[in-house]
Amino acid sequence: MSASTAQTSTIATGFADPVIAAQANFHAAMTALSRPGTVTTLSAGLIAPEPLTAELAAVALTLADHETTLWLDPALAASAEVVAYLRFHTGVRIVAKPRDAAFALVVDLAGMPALSAFAQGTDEYPDRSTTIIAAVQSLDAGRHLELAGPGIAERASLSLDPWPSNLTAELAANRAQFPRGIDLVFVSAGRVAALPRTTSVSEG
Amino acid sequence: MNAAANAQSTGYNFAYLDEQTKRMIRRAILKAIAIPGYQVPFASREMPMPYGWGTGGVQVTAAIIGPDDVLKVIDQGSDDTTNAVSIRKFFAKTAGVETTTETKRATIIQTRHRIPERELTAKQTIVFQVPIPEPLRFLEPRETETRKLHALADYGLMHVKLYEDIARHGHIATTYDYPVEVAGRYVMNPSPTPKFDNPKMDMSPALQLFGAGREKRIYAVPPFTKVRSLDFEDHPFKVQTFDTPCALCGVENVYLDEVVLDDRGGRMFVCSDSDFCEERRAEGHRGELSGEEPAFLKTAPAVEGEAT
Numbered sequence: 001m002s003a004s005t006a007q008t009s010t011i012a013t014g015f016a017d018p019v020i021a022a023q024a025n026f027h028a029a030m031t032a033l034s035r036p037g038t039v040t041t042l043s044a045g046l047i048a049p050e051p052l053t054a055e056l057a058a059v060a061l062t063l064a065d066h067e068t069t070l071w072l073d074p075a076l077a078a079s080a081e082v083v084a085y086l087r088f089h090t091g092v093r094i095v096a097k098p099r100d101a102a103f104a105l106v107v108d109l110a111g112m113p114a115l116s117a118f119a120q121g122t123d124e125y126p127d128r129s130t131t132i133i134a135a136v137q138s139l140d141a142g143r144h145l146e147l148a149g150p151g152i153a154e155r156a157s158l159s160l161d162p163w164p165s166n167l168t169a170e171l172a173a174n175r176a177q178f179p180r181g182i183d184l185v186f187v188s189a190g191r192v193a194a195l196p197r198t199t200s201v202s203e204g
Numbered sequence: 205m206n207a208a209a210n211a212q213s214t215g216y217n218f219a220y221l222d223e224q225t226k227r228m229i230r231r232a233i234l235k236a237i238a239i240p241g242y243q244v245p246f247a248s249r250e251m252p253m254p255y256g257w258g259t260g261g262v263q264v265t266a267a268i269i270g271p272d273d274v275l276k277v278i279d280q281g282s283d284d285t286t287n288a289v290s291i292r293k294f295f296a297k298t299a300g301v302e303t304t305t306e307t308k309r310a311t312i313i314q315t316r317h318r319i320p321e322r323e324l325t326a327k328q329t330i331v332f333q334v335p336i337p338e339p340l341r342f343l344e345p346r347e348t349e350t351r352k353l354h355a356l357a358d359y360g361l362m363h364v365k366l367y368e369d370i371a372r373h374g375h376i377a378t379t380y381d382y383p384v385e386v387a388g389r390y391v392m393n394p395s396p397t398p399k400f401d402n403p404k405m406d407m408s409p410a411l412q413l414f415g416a417g418r419e420k421r422i423y424a425v426p427p428f429t430k431v432r433s434l435d436f437e438d439h440p441f442k443v444q445t446f447d448t449p450c451a452l453c454g455v456e457n458v459y460l461d462e463v464v465l466d467d468r469g470g471r472m473f474v475c476s477d478s479d480f481c482e483e484r485r486a487e488g489h490r491g492e493l494s495g496e497e498p499a500f501l502k503t504a505p506a507v508e509g510e511a512t
Contacts (some may be wrong), residue, residue: 023269026267035326
């Protein structure tokens with residue numbers, strides 16, 4: 001009895017229906033990446049251990065498994081519960097260096113390393129780069145960004161809070177080295193948006 | 205077909221593929237969207253159909269489809285060929301999804317060699333079955349070299365090929381699999397669609413995904429992305445034109461199939477997109493060979509009312 005109580009207190013539950021939930025979450029992420037600026041619904045459908053948000057956990061459980069590497073920002077890596085939760089549900093390999101990661105989970109966007117610290121891919125294999133999944137407070141308040149590029153009919157915009165002051169310039173450098181580059185997925189409570197490497201971002 | 209008739213069979217995971225395979229394909233799809241026109245390698249699985257029958261398209265469809273999706277499958281524009289019927293049944297059986305032949309009702313359209321005539325919408329995803337994803341493959345057989353050419357954006361070989369067409373035939377003689385440049389960077393194979401369909405890829409509101417099962421590549425064109433068919437200033441890209449309208453629905457400026465009628469040279473040209481043709485005929489459009497409207501189709505009072 002006491003053993004099972006200890007068990008449940010260490011590892012929180014994942015998706016109730018992994019097949020259907022993973023499809024719905026993937027579809028939301030696919031829509032967000034193919035139509036930058038579009039904010040779509042992401043019904044996480046799980047409870048994640050603090051400081052991991054339910055939406056970050058949902059994207060991680062949808063995309064990560066034993067074939068992928070994952071980097072956690074210091075706030076997440078410091079939590080043994082978060083590490084145990086992700087290892088148990090995905091079997092993912094957690095790496096210490098951002099450069100080795102296929103995915104990166106970030107809860108503290110302001111403290112995130114420079115984009116250039118993550119895997120950029122190579123000219124031959126630009127797909128071998130890091131996808132950053134970052135939790136933000138809001139996807140419709142805060143810094144207003146004007147977006148252009150593939151996936152956008154004419155112009156699109158996105159507002160993000162928080163928005164580190166250096167990130168706009170870093171994204172311009174990221175865009176300039178296309179096809180190499182980082183893709184960013186942002187999640188807030190029940191919602192997801194994305195800035196793939198093709199999007200040019202300006203502060204409006 | 206309604207959903208109840210398509211009761212999902214037991215013993216398979218939803219949409220046939222296991223979850224680990226779906227995750228691997230989904231990761232490849234997200235990368236493909238982020239790098240338009242770049243061919244992302246993926247660990248293509250053996251499917252319950254031979255290579256060449258759409259194993260790449262089926263794997264992409266299986267990775268993106270959800271229980272609320274409505275699936276349409278076409279083969280050379282037609283909904284009722286063996287390949288299209290089989291793939292529709294496959295997903296009706298393994299995913300229990302609703303299938304349709306109507307382009308406007310579908311949320312996912314899997315296609316072999318055509319893009320529907322009706323303009324696609326932002327709510328739709330089109331999945332192409334691709335035999336040879338590498339546009340440079342017949343010009344340079346070594347993967348290491350074609351990869352380097354893509355990395356350097358060195359597409360001179362392709363322009364030489366098109367130039368040789370002009371030197372030999374007086375015009376660019378490539379009629380299908382016509383190479384395109386996506387978002388100003390990668391040259392991509394649009395799969396063996398007729399070049400007639402190339403302009404439909406440009407700034408399409410729908411997401412376009414490409415799956416090559418045997419060659420193990422996935423690539424994508426996001427919505428509203430520039431897709432330019434390669435050409436020369438003095439030999440601009442042109443699509444096929446047809447001298448006659450569709451013999452069944454009378455439409456012009458769509459892609460037509462030639463149908464041999466007898467052994468004395470008789471032939472007719474009909475819409476390749478069977479749903480488009482049926483829809484027009486249902487609206488009352490008639491072609492040269494469609495004959496008189498059968499009496500049982502006439503709603504007598506309405507027709508007489510209009511006539512008088």
